[in-house]
Amino acid sequence: MTERRLSLLLLLALLALTGWALTLGTAPLTPSMMVAGLLPDLFPHDDPRLAMVMQEIRLPRVLLGLVVGAALGLAGAALQGLLRNPLAEPSIIGTSACASLGAVLAFYYGLAADFSLALPLAGISGAALGTLLLLALAGPAASTLTLILTGVALSSMAGALTSLALNLSPSPYAVTEIVMWMMGSLKDRSMDDVLLASPFVLAGCLLLLRAGRGLDALTLGEEAAASLGIALPRLRVQVIAGAALAVGAAVATAGSVGFVGLIIPHLLRPLVGHRPSAVLLPSALGGAALLTAADIAVRLIPARSELMLGVVTAIIGTPFFCTLILKARRQA
Amino acid sequence: MILRRAMGMALVGTMLSLPAQAQEDTRRVASTALCGDQLLLTLLPPARIAALSAQAVDPGLSDAAARAQGLPVLPADAEGFLWAGADIVVGSDRGDSQTLSLLRRLGVTVVRMPPTNSFADAMEQLRSVSTVLGAAEVGQALASDNEQQLARLLAERPTDPPLAAYYRPDGGSSGQGTFMNEALTLGGYRNLAAEVGQSGWGRLDLETLVLHPPTALITAYFDRPGWSLRHKFSHHPLFRRLAASRPTIALPGSLVACSGWPLIKGIAFLAAARPPAGDHHD
Numbered sequence: 001m002t003e004r005r006l007s008l009l010l011l012l013a014l015l016a017l018t019g020w021a022l023t024l025g026t027a028p029l030t031p032s033m034m035v036a037g038l039l040p041d042l043f044p045h046d047d048p049r050l051a052m053v054m055q056e057i058r059l060p061r062v063l064l065g066l067v068v069g070a071a072l073g074l075a076g077a078a079l080q081g082l083l084r085n086p087l088a089e090p091s092i093i094g095t096s097a098c099a100s101l102g103a104v105l106a107f108y109y110g111l112a113a114d115f116s117l118a119l120p121l122a123g124i125s126g127a128a129l130g131t132l133l134l135l136a137l138a139g140p141a142a143s144t145l146t147l148i149l150t151g152v153a154l155s156s157m158a159g160a161l162t163s164l165a166l167n168l169s170p171s172p173y174a175v176t177e178i179v180m181w182m183m184g185s186l187k188d189r190s191m192d193d194v195l196l197a198s199p200f201v202l203a204g205c206l207l208l209l210r211a212g213r214g215l216d217a218l219t220l221g222e223e224a225a226a227s228l229g230i231a232l233p234r235l236r237v238q239v240i241a242g243a244a245l246a247v248g249a250a251v252a253t254a255g256s257v258g259f260v261g262l263i264i265p266h267l268l269r270p271l272v273g274h275r276p277s278a279v280l281l282p283s284a285l286g287g288a289a290l291l292t293a294a295d296i297a298v299r300l301i302p303a304r305s306e307l308m309l310g311v312v313t314a315i316i317g318t319p320f321f322c323t324l325i326l327k328a329r330r331q332a
Numbered sequence: 333m334i335l336r337r338a339m340g341m342a343l344v345g346t347m348l349s350l351p352a353q354a355q356e357d358t359r360r361v362a363s364t365a366l367c368g369d370q371l372l373l374t375l376l377p378p379a380r381i382a383a384l385s386a387q388a389v390d391p392g393l394s395d396a397a398a399r400a401q402g403l404p405v406l407p408a409d410a411e412g413f414l415w416a417g418a419d420i421v422v423g424s425d426r427g428d429s430q431t432l433s434l435l436r437r438l439g440v441t442v443v444r445m446p447p448t449n450s451f452a453d454a455m456e457q458l459r460s461v462s463t464v465l466g467a468a469e470v471g472q473a474l475a476s477d478n479e480q481q482l483a484r485l486l487a488e489r490p491t492d493p494p495l496a497a498y499y500r501p502d503g504g505s506s507g508q509g510t511f512m513n514e515a516l517t518l519g520g521y522r523n524l525a526a527e528v529g530q531s532g533w534g535r536l537d538l539e540t541l542v543l544h545p546p547t548a549l550i551t552a553y554f555d556r557p558g559w560s561l562r563h564k565f566s567h568h569p570l571f572r573r574l575a576a577s578r579p580t581i582a583l584p585g586s587l588v589a590c591s592g593w594p595l596i597k598g599i600a601f602l603a604a605a606r607p608p609a610g611d612h613h614d
Contacts (some may be wrong), residue, residue: 025411049414053439057411110425118431141375173426175364188410304386305407 003278004269007183010285016068017292021062027053029091032248040074044267050236060191065295066288067194068254071201071246073287074280080206081215081276082239085143088248089262093147093240094134094154095127098250100182101158101165102126105268107178120196121248123252130154133246147240183308186295197249203245205284211239213279214313257294259317260287274318290316357466359419364408364431366393367590368422371458373399374474374529374593382418392556395586395594410434421439447591449511451518451599454592455479478596482518483601489520494547494609496521497536498582501554503565505536510590516550519602538570541560548607549575553585579607 023034029050036045037054045051050321075090083092090096106112106122138150162182169175214235218223226232248259264286265279294312299308340439343409343416345529362383369388371381373396377426379539383406406412417439425430425446436442443464448454454476462471498505498512505514506523507530524546532539554566565571583605587598 020368026406026409027415052414053411057414057434106428107429112429116429116437119429173424177427185430188434190434190437192437206572306409 001024003272003282006268006282007285010282010289011114014285016290017296018062018066020060021065021292022054022251024060024296025053029053029128033229037217040284056191057188060189060194061186061295062292063191063194063252064197064254065186066142066199066258067201068250069260069288069291070284071287072204072291073264074208074255074284075243075247076097076287077265077276077279077283078211078215078239079261081218081279082211082236083148084218085144085148086266087262088148088242088294089258091155091258091261092129092258094158094244095164095244095247096251096256097155097158098130098133099123100125100256101162103181103252103255104130104162104178107174107181108169110174111175113237116190117192117196120193120249122254124196124200124248126158127248127252127312130158131240131248135237137239142236147236154187156261159271171185180308181255182310183256184310184313185298185308186254187306189253193253197253200249202245204242204244207238207242208246209280209284211242212280215239215280217274219274255308257291257313259310259313259321260290262287263317263321263324264290267320268315357604359466360417361422362406362413362416362418363464364387364421364423364428365470367447367592369400370394370396370445370447370590371563371593373403375462375465375470378403383413383414392553392585393589394596397586402561413440414438417479417510422461422465434593438501439596445592447511449509449591450514451482451511452512454595457592460599464525471520473594478593481600485520485599486518488534488603489518490606490609492609493520493522493609494549495524495527495539495544496550497546498552499536499566499571500552501556501566503537504533506533507529507531511595512588515595515598515602519599521548521550521608522604538568541571541574545574546578547609548579548581550561550581550583550602551575552583552588554582556585556601 027049029037032043032052033045036052036166037050038059040051072090076088077087079085079090079092100123102125103123105126106118109121111118134150134154137272138146141151165235166175166178169178197268204269213231214225217228217230218235220228222232268282268286269279272282290313291309294316297312297316297325298307298309353529353564354365358380360380361370361372361381362381362443365385366387369384372384373388377463382405383403383404385408386405387393388400388403389397389405394400404416406416408423408431410431413435419442420443421432421435425444432442432444441464443461444462445457448457455478458471458475462468462474476559498516505525507525509531510533513523516563524544525541528540528544581602583598583601587594587601
């Protein structure tokens with residue numbers, strides 16, 4: 001299948017999922033009420049709550065799911081290409097953990113309660129600091145191994161500080177809130193969150209999509225890539241900065257949602273061939289589709305309180321991943 | 333007995349003043365957490381309650397669980413509250429941050445109640461929140477009544493209070509600066525955790541308990557089901573031996589799960605169960 005054809009199919013699936021997601025919520029709305037809520041100018045309705053539910057609760061949630069999912073899927077694909085390691089995923093460079101830590105600190109100091117954008121802003125600051133630290137520690141000429149090791153060290157440090165915040169937390173409610181937040185959710189996010197995350201994710205995604213040629217050359221090995229005129233230090237900084245921008249903003253607004261960045265490239269790679277550049281755009285679309293599907297599942301599965309998104313992506317993702325492993329084993 | 337009757341009278345008093353409020357204010361109120369639930373159930377007529385949290389109907393945690401029966405219980409979800417017609421949503425100061433922020437954006441009045449750590453603060457919060465909810469008179473009456481009850485309890489407080497160790501099943505206790513310390517002190521006890529210099533909700537370890545044998549042990553939530561790992565401390569043989577050899581007061585968790593109302597009930601319970609002071613040696 002060509003990249004273009006796959007992208008088109010994914011786009012169609014994404015549209016269907018988006019439409020479905022918009023129909024889900026606690027308010028019992030009929031399809032005509034939903035349309036009236038989304039397009040109040042065309043279909044006037046006398047209940048002002050309809051527009052609020054559709055435009056300010058359901059729409060931001062769906063949009064944020066698309067943005068976050070695309071960021072995770074694309075960052076995963078680009079990092080697997082850059083690090084030439086199938087196990088690479090967005091959290092490997094430590095950005096996710098640093099963004100989490102930033103947000104956790106906002107909870108810890110109670111800033112999240114006073115000012116609603118404190119949480120994503122603190123997350124983005126955490127991600128930015130973490131990435132600068134990563135680049136400073138590993139240096140632009142760093143080898144793949146150094147990058148991974150530095151990322152792991154950063155992740156561990158941020159994880160430890162997050163645990164410390166939980167350990168010293170002043171109130172059990174704060175602990176619950178932090179733990180739940182870390183499992184990832186798109187619940188009750190506002191358009192402000194979407195508008196805050198989107199520019200960072202967009203900038204990051206553009207950087208990553210433009211790295212395709214370099215990543216393709218890199219499959220031949222570092223020396224061969226250099227001889228093809230690829231400036232490796234620049235490529236590394238470009239991919240890491242892109243992934244950090246996209247994933248940092250995603251984690252800052254939705255919490256840590258695992259597995260999307262790891263499995264989506266693996267799922268799509270057999271369909272478009274093993275050229276890293278061919279997997280990039282489909283991974284963004286596939287990530288958005290998977291996250292939207294997971295957010296639909298979160299709301300359809302009956303539970304005492306809504307399941308957390310990270311839990312569901314892992315539960316959906318693992319069987320897929322296991323099937324892939326079995327298939328690879330049979331082919332080997 | 334006198335005390336129980338006084339509390340009963342106070343409740344009747346608050347019930348009687350409810351209908352007058354209902355005519356003035358029809359705004360509907362929802363709560364996302366236990367402490368808000370109990371406050372709503374105490375201050376407002378059922379018609380004004382738009383939604384409660386799931387904990388509201390748990391008799392092990394909520395002192396007002398009986399009154400919550402039949403009222404709508406909703407998960408903390410902006411869409412659900414909006415659809416239930418909530419004009420005001422009461423939440424804790426921590427938890428459900430996104431939901432509460434979104435509701436505030438949508439024009440709903442959001443009240444966040446931080447935990448209070450002294451009786452005076454709890455009464456001040458009761459008065460201020462009841463004013464926001466449009467139930468100022470009921471809130472004022474309840475607070476004054478609580479204060480009078482406390483004054484009566486303090487008058488009966490012994491000159492030589494018994495030393496008590498407070499425990500949750502996980503070995504957690506409550507030192508200085510916590511509302512449990514306040515409840516113990518006002519209930520006529522010396523709080524071991526505070527006396528050994530602890531502050532906050534830390535653990536009171538077994539060694540400290542052995543070195544400073546208290547007159548009584550006060551336990552809360554030991555009867556909660558399904559807390560297996562947390563129950564570990566309460567099953568320690570040494571703890572069980574120490575508990576068996578002295579008065580052990582099982583304080584109902586529903587009386588102290590929240591720092592505000594109904595803390596006075598917890599204080600009264602502790603005062604009524606108070607053993608005489610006396611050095612205890614094992």
